[in-house]
Amino acid sequence: MNNNFIRNSLRFILLILAQVLIFNHINFLGFVNPYPYVLFILLFPIGDNRAMLIICSFLLGITLDMFSNSGGMHAAASLVMAYSRPWVLRSVFGVAYEYNTIRISNISFTERFIYITILVLVHHFVLFLLETFNVSDILYILKKTLFSGIFTLILCLIFITLFSVKRK
Amino acid sequence: MQQILNILIKYRNFLLFFVLLLLSLFFTIQSHSYHRSKFVNSANFLSGGIYTSLDDVSSYFDLKIHNDQLLEENNMLRQQLFNTLDTVTVRQDTSTFTGTYKFFKARVINNNYALRDNFITLRAGRRDGIEKDLGVITSKGIVGVIDQVSTKFSTVVSILNSNSQINAKLQKSGHFGILEWDGKDPNIVELVDVQEKAPVTKGDTIVTGGMSTIFPEGIGIGTISSFQLDASENYYTIKIKLFNDMTNIGHVYIIKNLDRKEIETLEEQTRDEQ
Structure with missing residues (x-):
């Protein structure tokens, strides 16, 4: 438990620093920025308290909002993502989820891919909807969601592969 | 009563989610209107400090470009100075000369341009004389208007912001x-x-x-x-x-109109009398 707490706090700080100092300044093609800080929500221990995840996601988002002067957009997007995580887990992993036996580093690539894709798209859609704040620009929102989503997805997959400890 | 409590306990996650969501939506809506009292902004010691330490390192990479810009500006100012010297015969005593505008200099420590509402963070705040609603320019052209000010830092509503007018x-x-x-x-x-x-x-x-x-x-x-x-x-x-390359701004000038209070009070009086 204690070990878990330290690991998650470290992840929180490192992901925010990486996001703020590096990934907010990528501006690929002028407008595409990845948001790999969502890894925190993706990797949050599955068996743990759901309320804890919601509060942590809010803190994660609002810290990012503070750095990027964006009001509460990241906080709202992270909240929606954190709140919908159990349903996505259940629909992707089925029975394994009910028995709390999943570790993100141990599951098959396809399942991991689907799990990350759905949650990242949810997060990015809410984020860009709130950033644009205009439903008539839906095509622009979808375009940004798609491009940034692919970017984030690739980074997340790379990070998980690089930093996961295989336990056989 | 017991039942209400039971319902609250049963849906506590949803309620928590809902309250926090409302809070963040409130912040979001606030950030989309220009006249706001923002609680969450980058002009504070944490984000300002982190951006400053990043800038201490990354400013070296743009040193050459910024030197060129300064040289260009110096060149332009020198040209103006020596070309007007012939026509102006009366030298003003600069010690009594105050003028209408006061200029401050500042370093840009964070600059966004890929979002819909972009902000710039400056390493200059209240203790350097910066106030809300001052104009920000570079040697080439305008950059934006000061928004939030803390002791050491301030944020700028960039002209690349949908609220900027x-x-x-x-x-x-x-x-x-x-x-x-x-x-x-x-x-x-x-x-x-x-x-x-x-x-x-x-x-x-x-x-x-x-x-x-x-x-x-x-x-x-x-x-x-x-x-x-x-x-x-x-x-x-x-x-x-x-004129400005908004994607690469290193140093900016902040302009303070010293007659501003007088003009605003006068305008307000005129409005009140009508």
Whole structure:
């Protein structure tokens, strides 16, 4: 438990620093920025308290909002993502989820891919909807969601592969 | 009572989610209106400090470009100085000369341009004399308007922000319009509500108008790249290519209009009497 707490706090700080100092300044093609800080929500221990995840996601988002002067957009997007995580887990992993036996580093690539894709798209859609704040620009929102989503997805997959400890 | 408590306990996660969501939506909506009292902004010791330590390292990479910019500006100022010396015969005593505008310098420690509402963070705050609603420029043209100020840092509403509205005019004929941004290209801004009678030609220069107390008259903004009449055919919408490269700003100047309080009180009095 204690070990878990330290690991998650470290992840929180490192992901925010990486996001703020590096990934907010990528501006690929002028407008595409990845948001790999969502890894925190993706990797949050599955068996743990759901309320804890919601509060942590809010803190994660609002810290990012503070750095990027964006009001509460990241906080709202992270909240929606954190709140919908159990349903996505259940629909992707089925029975394994009910028995709390999943570790993100141990599951098959396809399942991991689907799990990350759905949650990242949810997060990015809410984020860009709130950033644009205009439903008539839906095509622009979808375009940004798609491009940034692919970017984030690739980074997340790379990070998980690089930093996961295989336990056989 | 027991049942209400039971329901609260049963749906506690949802309630928690809902309350926090409402809070973040409140912040979001607040951030989309220009006149706001923002609680969450980057002019604080944590984000300001982190951006400063990043800037201490990364400023070396742009050193060459920024030196060139300063050299160019010095060159221009020198040219102005020595060309006006012949015509001005009376030297002013500079110790008693205050003028209308006071300038401050600042370093940019964080700059965004890929979002819809972009902000710039400056390493200069209240202790350096910075206040809310002062104009920010570079040697080439305008950058934005000061928004939030803390002791050591301040944020700027960049002209690349959908809330930014700046009074501007055609340098040649003096026809006024409002400077806005459509949120797409960081090099292009729009001048809207320019009268259809105005003689608009491609390549003309757009400068700030003297209608507000934020910017002095005649600070460069950009050149006209294209223009068209709007739907009602009464006003032009003009696309402007900026003089400034908004994606690479190192040093800025902040302008304070010393007559501002007087002008604003006067305007308020006039409004009250009507």
